[in-house]
Amino acid sequence: MNTDFFALGGHGLYVWGSYLVTALVMVVEIVLLRHRRRQAVEILQQEAELAEEITKSNESTS
Amino acid sequence: MNFYHYAAPATFYPLAGKLWPWFAAIAALLGLIGLYIGFVVAPTDAQQGEVYRVIFIHVPAAWMSMFIYLVMAGYCALGLAFKTRLSAMMASALAPTGAMFTFVALWTGALWGKPTWGTWWAWDARMTSELILLFLYLGFIALQSAIEDPRRADRAGAVLALVGVVNIPIIYFSVKWWNTLHQGASVSLTAAPKMAETMLWGMLIMALAAWAYAIAMSLLRVRAIIIERERQTEWLVEALEAER
Numbered sequence: 001m002n003t004d005f006f007a008l009g010g011h012g013l014y015v016w017g018s019y020l021v022t023a024l025v026m027v028v029e030i031v032l033l034r035h036r037r038r039q040a041v042e043i044l045q046q047e048a049e050l051a052e053e054i055t056k057s058n059e060s061t062s
Numbered sequence: 063m064n065f066y067h068y069a070a071p072a073t074f075y076p077l078a079g080k081l082w083p084w085f086a087a088i089a090a091l092l093g094l095i096g097l098y099i100g101f102v103v104a105p106t107d108a109q110q111g112e113v114y115r116v117i118f119i120h121v122p123a124a125w126m127s128m129f130i131y132l133v134m135a136g137y138c139a140l141g142l143a144f145k146t147r148l149s150a151m152m153a154s155a156l157a158p159t160g161a162m163f164t165f166v167a168l169w170t171g172a173l174w175g176k177p178t179w180g181t182w183w184a185w186d187a188r189m190t191s192e193l194i195l196l197f198l199y200l201g202f203i204a205l206q207s208a209i210e211d212p213r214r215a216d217r218a219g220a221v222l223a224l225v226g227v228v229n230i231p232i233i234y235f236s237v238k239w240w241n242t243l244h245q246g247a248s249v250s251l252t253a254a255p256k257m258a259e260t261m262l263w264g265m266l267i268m269a270l271a272a273w274a275y276a277i278a279m280s281l282l283r284v285r286a287i288i289i290e291r292e293r294q295t296e297w298l299v300e301a302l303e304a305e306r
Contacts, residue, residue, distance in 0.1 A: 005101075008112035014177055018116045018170040022123070026275070029162050033282055040289035041302065047293060 069148050071288045072297045078281040085278035092271035099264035116174040122269035124167040128230050130160035135227045138220035150216035155284035159276050161199035187236035188244035191229055198226040212291055
């Protein structure tokens with residue numbers, strides 16, 4: 001690879017530091033978003049199971 | 063197309079699910095083209111050397127940070143005025159992406175400022191008001207998550223967001239109103255651009271990529287918020303089943 005391309009006239013640290021951190025926060029945003037969705041679906045499923053158990057136990061006692 | 067039809071979470075949820083992959087694909091494609099122009103096609107700047115290449119993310123991120131706030135405040139106003147559930151959810155869905163772009167604008171500005179101005183940071187009007195914008199986003203997110211009842215959280219967040227709108231023209235016009243270290247606008251609707259054409263194209267394509275990214279992220283996030291808030295509804299369980 002061309003080392004000049006990465007050195008960017010001695011300003012490589014500033015330029016790549018900008019681009020890398022931007023990429024990093026975008027990845028963090030996507031990971032957090034996936035986590036949020038998964039958690040929301042889990043809570044929904046737990047509540048649905050709980051509701052099902054309650055109706056079952058009501059049926060067996062009545 | 064009936065606007066009110068899509069204003070219901072039950073119809074918007076599957077629509078957002080169909081739309082987000084397109085916006086994500088457009089963002090990736092335009093991002094790659096923009097980076098190619100920014101690093102391969104665009105020449106070295108005569109005054110700044112190579113460090114100017116930071117603007118290909120700095121300027122689009124700064125634009126998005128302000129624009130997302132305006133859209134978010136617009137949804138907040140709609141939610142307050144018409145009590146539409148979806149507009150409040152859209153406002154909450156936009157805030158984290160807006161905060162992300164604000165952080166990127168500040169971070170890349172600091173990294174560009176050090177070699178160009180000789181300082182990472184200055185308390186000038188442009189930078190200080192952009193920092194306040196970050197606090198407004200974070201304050202909005204924190205306030206909403208601190209209130210248990212979603213409807214009250216929406217209302218409190220909306221009031222905060224609408225009061226904070228005053229900061230947007232301050233950011234935008236700060237370089238005109240005050241003598242700031244930050245330079246004036248690089249692109250203006252009324253004057254010829256002050257930069258080479260390839261640089262301008264690179265920046266505009268990156269701005270479009272940032273748009274598409276923000277739309278994809280907010281559509282994905284509003285879907286998660288709909289699951290959180292509408293989980294007692296029959297249609298949502300069916301919609302989730304259908305997606306599997």
